[in-house]
Amino acid sequence: MKTATSENKGLARKLADSGLRMTTQREHVYNTLLEQTDHPSADDVYLRAKADMPEISMATVYNTLDALVKCGLIKQVNVERSATRYCSNLKEHCHFFCEECGNIHDVNFKKDKGALPLRIPKHLIPTQVDISIRGHCSNPVNCPNRAEN
Amino acid sequence: MKTATSENKGLARKLADSGLRMTTQREHVYNTLLEQTDHPSADDVYLRAKADMPEISMATVYNTLDALVKCGLIKQVNVERSATRYCSNLKEHCHFFCEECGNIHDVNFKKDKGALPLRIPKHLIPTQVDISIRGHCSNPVNCPNRAEN
DNA sequence: CTAGGTGCAAAAGGTTTGCGGTTAA
DNA sequence: TTAACCGCAAACCTTTTGCACCTAG
Numbered sequence: 027m028k029t030a031t032s033e034n035k036g037l038a039r040k041l042a043d044s045g046l047r048m049t050t051q052r053e054h055v056y057n058t059l060l061e062q063t064d065h066p067s068a069d070d071v072y073l074r075a076k077a078d079m080p081e082i083s084m085a086t087v088y089n090t091l092d093a094l095v096k097c098g099l100i101k102q103v104n105v106e107r108s109a110t111r112y113c114s115n116l117k118e119h120c121h122f123f124c125e126e127c128g129n130i131h132d133v134n135f136k137k138d139k140g141a142l143p144l145r146i147p148k149h150l151i152p153t154q155v156d157i158s159i160r161g162h163c164s165n166p167v168n169c170p171n172r173a174e175n
Numbered sequence: 176m177k178t179a180t181s182e183n184k185g186l187a188r189k190l191a192d193s194g195l196r197m198t199t200q201r202e203h204v205y206n207t208l209l210e211q212t213d214h215p216s217a218d219d220v221y222l223r224a225k226a227d228m229p230e231i232s233m234a235t236v237y238n239t240l241d242a243l244v245k246c247g248l249i250k251q252v253n254v255e256r257s258a259t260r261y262c263s264n265l266k267e268h269c270h271f272f273c274e275e276c277g278n279i280h281d282v283n284f285k286k287d288k289g290a291l292p293l294r295i296p297k298h299l300i301p302t303q304v305d306i307s308i309r310g311h312c313s314n315p316v317n318c319p320n321r322a323e324n
Numbered sequence: 325c326t327a328g329g330t331g332c333a334a335a336a337g338g339t340t341t342g343c344g345g346t347t348a349a
Numbered sequence: 350t351t352a353a354c355c356g357c358a359a360a361c362c363t364t365t366t367g368c369a370c371c372t373a374g
Contacts, residue, residue: 198354198355230356231356234357259363
């Protein structure tokens with residue numbers, strides 16, 4: 027529970043750079059995250075932060091996590107917020123998710139997945155590798171907004 | 176609405192191979208999926224299947240989608256069913272998700288992401304590429320079950 | 325001073341589950 | 350015949366939202 031303000035000058039500045047305020051809750055959640063390298067869920071962070079700051083709320087944790095993502099101090103590991111999508115294309119391919127219209131496009135590999143430049147430790151036995159690309163599709167039809175859902 | 180049983184012999188056999196039954200609902204959902212290549216969500220599938228089979232339920236659609244995934248006829252695009260996880264490692268890396276214990280391990284790249292063997296069409300403008308690996312971690316400590324969450 | 329943040333509690337998706345009735349094999 | 354499956358509705362889990370109060374700058 028390092029409350030050393032010197033260490034968190036960076037946090038305050040980063041927040042300010044994104045037009046966000048420094049608060050005691052944000053400082054505390056950020057410190058909690060720095061002490062944990064096990065990719066916690068929002069609920070994990072909430073429980074851990076709550077231990078030292080019992081009155082903190084879930085909404086504040088979500089707010090803070092969003093703020094930290096926004097100013098680049100943390101990243102989300104699985105960024106898909108919406109419903110699971112299904113795919114009947116069984117050929118090896120990956121997916122391009124358009125952040126403007128929400129459509130998903132299939133993208134093919136040039137070679138096989140063996141060519142991926144990954145340094146996988148020997149004690150990790152992979153069974154599946156997924157590549158997902160985010161961006162926008164600048165179609166001539168210009169990325170029509172999805173009906174909804 | 177192709178109810179041609181000849182085309183769906185494969186479906187019945189694939190289901191049977193996984194110890195699952197062929198039902199009219201599953202055939203209908205599968206045909207619906209084959210007619211749609213836009214990576215529908217479960218709700219999309221439900222609405223479309225409902226058009227020709229008004230009494231079908233959401234639970235059945237989920238059941239069927241699980242069955243089709245189980246026998247390898249479709250795939251899930253974003254497979255993360257649980258909560259979003261957060262990461263404070265800002266170096267370029269990807270994630271290994273252990274399906275046994277639920278832990279996430281960081282995996283480093285050998286080179287930069289430019290080396291990925293992808294054939295991205297020119298009208299798709301990527302802003303972010305994520306690689307996620309699933310498998311199991313055969314640690315000496317032997318993949319301890321997570322507390323929960 | 326005031327825009328932005330906080331806590332609480334309720335609502336909103338997406339998915340799962342329990343149950344009585346139905347059906348494929 | 351019967352284990353598996355169906356439809357329905359309620360429950361569940363994660364995340365978002367509305368609102369009155371509070372606070373950083």
